[in-house]
Amino acid sequence: MNHHAATLAPSPIGLPVPAEAAARPRFVHQGIAFGCDYNPEQWEPAVWRDDVALMRDAGVDLVAINIFGWSALQGPDGSFDFTALDEVIALLHGAGIRVNLGTATASPPPWLTTRYPEILPVMDDGTTRHPGGRQAWCPSSPVFREHALALVEAVAKRYADHEAVALWHVSNELGCHNALCYCDTSVRAFRAWLQRRHGTIEELNRAWGTSFWSQRYTDWNEIGAPRLTVSTRNPGQVLDFHRFSSDELLDYYRAEAAVIRRHSDRPITTNFMVTAHVKNLDYWTWAPEMDVVANDHYLDHRLGDPRTELAFAADLTRGLAGGEPWLLMEHSTGSVNWQPHNLAKAPGEMLRNSLAHVARGADAVCFFQWRASLQGSEKFHSALLPHAGTDSELWREVLELGAIVDRLEEAAGTRVVADVALLFSWEAWWASDAENRPTHAIEYLDQVHALYAALHELGVTVDIVRPGADLTGYALVVVPGLYLVRGDEAAAVDAAVAAGVHALVTFYSGIVDEHDRVRPGGYPGAWRDLLGIRVEEFAPVLPGTALSLESGASASLWAERITATDAAVVDVFADGPAAGRPAITRRVGASGSGAGDAWYLGTLLEAGDLRALVAHVIAGAGVEAEAGASATVEITRRVGDDRAYRFVVNHGADDVELAARGVELVTGDAVTGSLTVPAGAVRVIREEASA
Known part of the structure; x- marks a missing residue:
């Protein structure tokens, strides 16, 4: 068994690392951090003292503050008042608690949006979103950036050398609500981004395929944001707008970080949202900019299997960190407040959730938030200190968790072992889940989560890596539904297989290039030769329609008309629109002597049958599952x-x-x-x- 991640280089997997990265400060903490968000502006000063004493009782040693502090720090006359923040930092420092100091820019105060309404974000239907919630700002707004960076300057100057500051926290969950803004300011920024990306209007027309539906542009000023239309929108334009929007917020992060770096040598990060329902930021491009990767994660009961999604998100966050330890910046002690059904955690579930993240590489276990709010939108969101106070089962569980985290101190800094790599791409997610596609019954994450769940239940640890990553040292690479893939990214899989790595590729992979242009000649486009197959036509079926394979396996939703050109047929569709055609193939020694096998799965197998197939594939690849591991x-x-x-x-x-x-x-x-x-x-x- 060739354990891969234990020897990875300390840089994000498959990413070009900025030249200055080696000189960046590293987050250093004694052991595994145990912490929380704290919002002292919601409480009287007498409560602050009680809170700090209780934090010490619980073992809290890292506290994020000043996340939403803008309106408490600055008034409409532009002056700053740091009196309260000074006191809170002094109290925490006196108790030996380190500070993760926010820049307070996540949500502008009402006086700013009243004075400058042009900073408010606009949705794809052309309507403006107003203050009263959070993140009421356009990422492209120079007015917002001017005021936000002035605040960052003031905060950074004041606390740059404070001994309590262990980490800088830029904004909060950037892009959670305002990632896609369609206002006129964003349109102008989008045009400039397109000019940098494509160079000429002719190249943009080629990339977007504007000969279709008479969309050909003759001038940059003709291009807008992809607001809602009377039909479906140009998919190339929508894809580029996603890329632009991710880049625009990343540029904003860089702007805040640059201000901080002028004053402080402490590490800087922001909290990612690696989770199933937040897809607008391409974190593969963000990760190299972080001094330490941090993530917020909450169990999502809108999913069929939220616990396995937790494991997936943790493994993906570790992938973003390049195998290095990372920080769980937020999760919950119990229920959240923003899902249709906000379920409490069972006794012991908080402990299991927390240590499942640590098991997958987290060197910090932090929560939103310290004390449950009495007012506001999140008053029914759980916290370390609940409304019921310290005479509660939850508080006793918090004390237990804090003590256990202390006992695991020696495991900090170690790295997770994995023999299997799974390719994941935000660009493929954006492109695959487009308005027009073969079926809306299957989305990108359906395949990703299904393949990951099969590996997870079999006790196989997975590194989640970006397309184009170096796959050396892995025994198996899994490619679930990677609809969009660049030529060099596809070639990286070919090279790995040629070097002896086995591959499992699933349907709707390799179909288009980076411009969402279909590769002609039959699917799966980029990997026809590697897999030794050719798909003539997709043949999805309606939800509720059962598909059977000759082996007795069951499938649903997707079939396709496959011809095996240089692969062995492992299983065949017994019914449905592709009856008699291959459903599962295997090209043995796909690229010659010493090469790995290349498997192809052309349907969505039911969970048990998929698990059986994956078990067969990993056995052939020499991957050893952890003895005793199971679905539970x-x-x-x-x-x-x-x-x-x-x-x-x-x-x-x-x-x-x-x-x-x-x-x-x-x-x-x-x-x-x-x-x-x-x-x-x-x-x-x-x-x-x-x-």
């Missing part, structure tokens, strides 16, 4: 130069027994051959590095 028992390893840790998270209702030797850190017990992990519990075994 997560087992993950973190490895350092001279130590190794096995994390076991038992989500099930039954105790499990595992072979193990070493020291169990949660209980402090020696393990001399076997370990029982109680139902609902987490255990972490320090093993020999070679175990």
Whole structure:
């Protein structure tokens, strides 16, 4: 077994690293940080003192403050008042608690949007969004940027050398609500971005395919943002607008970071939102700009399997961090307040959620927020200190978690081991889920999550990497529904297979290039030769229509008319629009002597059948699953130069027994051959590095 991630270079996977990155400050913390967001402006000063004392009781050692502090710091006359913030920072510092200091720019105060209404964002239907919520600003607005950077300047100058400041926190969840702005200011910025990207109007016309529907442009000023139209919009324009919008907010991040760096040598980050329902920022392009990668994650009960999505998000965040440890900047002790059904966590679930992130590379466990708000939009969002106070089961669980995080201190800085890489792309997500596509019954994440879930249930740890990443050292690369892929990115998979890596590619992959232009000659376009197949036609079926394979496997939603040109047929459609055609193929030694096998899956298998196929593929690739892992028992390893840790998270209702030797850190017990992990519990075994 060739454990890959334990020896990765400390830079984001597959990303060009800026020249100055090596000289950037690193976030250094003793052990694994345990922390929260704190919003002292919601409370009287007497409460601050009680809060800091309780933070010490809980073991909190990193607190994010001044996230939404703009209206408390600056009035309409432009003057600043740091009296309260000074006091809060002094209280935290006096208690030995380090500060993750926000720049306070996430939401402008009402006086600013009243005075300058042109900074308000405009939606794709042309309507303006007004103050009263948060992030009521256009990312392209020079007026907003002028005032926001003046605030950052004042904050950075005042606290640059304060001993309490361990980390700078730019804005908050950038693009959560305002990533796509369609106002006239954004249109002008979009045109400038297009000129830089395409160079000439002729090249833009080629990239967008504007000969279709008489859309050919003759001047840059003819181009607008892709607001709603009476039909469907140009997909090339929509795709480029997503790219522009991600770049525009990244440029804003850079602007704040540049101001901070003029005054401070402390590390800088912002909190990503790597989760299933936030898709507007391409974090592969953002990650190289971070001194440390941080993520906010909340269980999403709109999904069929929120717990597996948590694992996926954690693995993807680790991928963004290049295998380096990362920070869980926010998650919840219990329910959130923004889903249709906000479910409380079961006893022990907060602990399992928290340590599942640590098991997958997080070196910080932080929450939104410290004390539950009494007013405002998030008053029913859970917190470390609930409305019920310290005489509550939740508070007792918080104390337990804080103590356990302290016991895991020695695991900080280690890296997760994985033998399987899964390609993931925000660009493919944007392009694949377009207005016009073969079927709206399947979205990009459906395939991604299905393949990840199969690997997860089989006990296989996965590195999630960007297309074009170096795949050296992996045993298997999985390519689920990667609709958009560049030529060099496709070639990276070809090269890996030629070098002996096995591949599993699923339907709707390799179809278009970076301009959303179909590769002619039959699907799957970029990987026809690698896979030894040719798809003549997609043949999706209506929801509720069952598909059967000759092996007895069940599928749904997608079929296609496949011809095996240089691949063995593993299974065949027994019915449906592709009856008698291959459904699963395998090209053995796909690129010659010493090459890996290249598998293709041309339908959406039911979960059990998909898991069986993936089990067969990983066995052929020589990937060893973690013994004892299952759909309810997560087992993950973190490895350092001279130590190794096995994390076991038992989500099930039954105790499990595992072979193990070493020291169990949660209980402090020696393990001399076997370990029982109680139902609902987490255990972490320090093993020999070679175990």
